[in-house]
Amino acid sequence: MTSIQAAQKTMTLVGAVNEALHLILERDERAIVLGEDVGVNGGVFRATEGLFERFGGQRVIDTPLGESGFVGAAIGMAAAGLKPIVEIQFLGFIYPAFEQIVSHAARLRVRSQGRFSVPIVIRAPYGAGVRAPEIHSDSTEAFFVHMPGLKVAVPSTPADAKGLLLAAYEDPDPVIFLEPMRLYRSARGEVPPGWAPVPLGRARLVREGEDVTVIAWGAMVPVAEQASRMAAEAGIDVELLDLRTLYPLDRQAIARSVEKTGRAVIVQEAHDTLGVASHIVAIIQDEAFYAQKAPPRRVSGFDVPVPLMAYEDLYLPTPEKVLAAVREVMAG
Numbered sequence: 001m002t003s004i005q006a007a008q009k010t011m012t013l014v015g016a017v018n019e020a021l022h023l024i025l026e027r028d029e030r031a032i033v034l035g036e037d038v039g040v041n042g043g044v045f046r047a048t049e050g051l052f053e054r055f056g057g058q059r060v061i062d063t064p065l066g067e068s069g070f071v072g073a074a075i076g077m078a079a080a081g082l083k084p085i086v087e088i089q090f091l092g093f094i095y096p097a098f099e100q101i102v103s104h105a106a107r108l109r110v111r112s113q114g115r116f117s118v119p120i121v122i123r124a125p126y127g128a129g130v131r132a133p134e135i136h137s138d139s140t141e142a143f144f145v146h147m148p149g150l151k152v153a154v155p156s157t158p159a160d161a162k163g164l165l166l167a168a169y170e171d172p173d174p175v176i177f178l179e180p181m182r183l184y185r186s187a188r189g190e191v192p193p194g195w196a197p198v199p200l201g202r203a204r205l206v207r208e209g210e211d212v213t214v215i216a217w218g219a220m221v222p223v224a225e226q227a228s229r230m231a232a233e234a235g236i237d238v239e240l241l242d243l244r245t246l247y248p249l250d251r252q253a254i255a256r257s258v259e260k261t262g263r264a265v266i267v268q269e270a271h272d273t274l275g276v277a278s279h280i281v282a283i284i285q286d287e288a289f290y291a292q293k294a295p296p297r298r299v300s301g302f303d304v305p306v307p308l309m310a311y312e313d314l315y316l317p318t319p320e321k322v323l324a325a326v327r328e329v330m331a332g
Contacts, residue, residue: 008193014184016158016191017047017123020165021085023195025055028083031169034061034070035087035123044089045125045184071097071122075105078120083169091126091178092135098143105174106149121168121175127219127269128306128316129182137181137306139218139270144176145247145279151175151200152246156221158189160244163198170197180219187222203250205257209239212263212326215254215280217243220267220317227322234323236330246276254280255287262293263329267317272300294332297325 011019025031033051035043039062042049052060063070067088074084088094094101105118128137144152153168153175155161161179168175206221207228216224221242228238239257243250258264264284266277277298284296299317307315 008190010188011158011191012185013155013158013161013179013187014045014047016162017165017179018049019191020162020169021048021051022054023166024085024169025051025059027195030081030083032059032061032077032082032084033087034063034074034084036063036065036089038062038087043087045181047123047179048087067093067095067097068100072100072104074120075100075108075118078105078118078174079108079116083119085121085123085169088122088124090132090136090138091124091140092138094122094124101144101150101174101176102147106147109149109173117172118174119172121165121177123165123177123179125181125184126178127180127182128312129219131309131312132181134305134308137312139268139301139306141176141178141246142270142275145276149173150247152178153200153244154178154180154218154246155244156180156183156216156218156242157187158191160198160204160242162191163196164200164244166195167197167200171200175200178218182219183222198244200245201248201250202244203253204242204244205239205253206242207238207240209237209261211237211261212265212329213239213241213257213261214265214267214322214326215241215243216267217246217276218269220269223317223319224267224322226319227326230319230323231326234327236326238326249280249283251283251287254283258284258288259291262291263332264292264296265299265322265325265329266296267299267322269301269316271303272298273303275300294329297329299325
């Protein structure tokens with residue numbers, strides 16, 4: 001047993017990602033990490049720190065600044081039997097590779113009638129709240145959730161960051177793995193030792209409650225947790241679900257919770273129009289319509305590009321905005 005596997009630790013979310021990557025490269029010789037500055041510099045957020053020194057430049061590869069090129073190369077590697085993990089420095093930088101992801105990674109299994117698969121993980125820091133420049137703070141997960149053939153995972157805790165990344169690596173198909181920058185070092189928690197995957201497609205019940213279901217993912221989970229505590233002070237008992245995986249969605253967990261409480265508030269950092277929250281409302285209408293005591297409410301970012309630093313806090317959902325939505329559904 002290695003020192004990494006020795007005991008449960010308290011660590012940051014980015015530290016949990018780093019530990020998962022060490023375990024993967026140690027366990028599977030087919031594993032390759034590639035991306036901009038992932039090698040010698042250890043990644044812009046140090047998520048890949050120590051990998052280059054331990055596993056060498058043949059398995060931890062610094063790429064040119066060309067997302068379409070190195071994502072396309074990774075798809076070819078995956079089809080040929082390797083297991084690449086690609087780092088995109090920021091989710092907003094993924095757009096040049098969008099054609100490779102949706103036209104090739106997502107379709108190759110169908111196109112080849114099952115002869116080829118693309119076991120690739122594409123990691124990307126995402127979201128606002130860290131005072132980053134333009135194009136560095138996007139939350140456009142709906143692009144990928146909409147595309148058949150892709151899975152999308154979003155951890156909000158260190159334990160889930162490690163566990164979901166291990167599960168994404170084990171999956172035979174492409175997984176978009178979104179890491180909330182805002183939580184990289186602000187989220188700390190206990191992380192199980194060793195190889196401990198967290199299954200894709202299962203939500204996490206963060207808090208049990210009777211009055212209203214609040215549904216969130218990524219960096220919005222701590223926001224929803226704070227709003228839940230504020231609601232409790234006002235005598236409102238919130239049940240909180242962390243989706244963890246946006247595709248596949250845990251429809252059963254959503255329906256079960258709303259059938260219990262009769263009310264729902266969905267919190268997303270992404271733009272409001274046609275976001276994941278809209279689909280969750282549709283699931284609630286399909287699966288728990290007759291249990292509802294009030295129409296579901298969405299708390300979202302606005303339909304504008306994520307603003308620069310001085311206006312970020314106006315754009316983002318806050319505990320106060322979530323609490324206001326909770327009060328609205330309670331009044332309904």
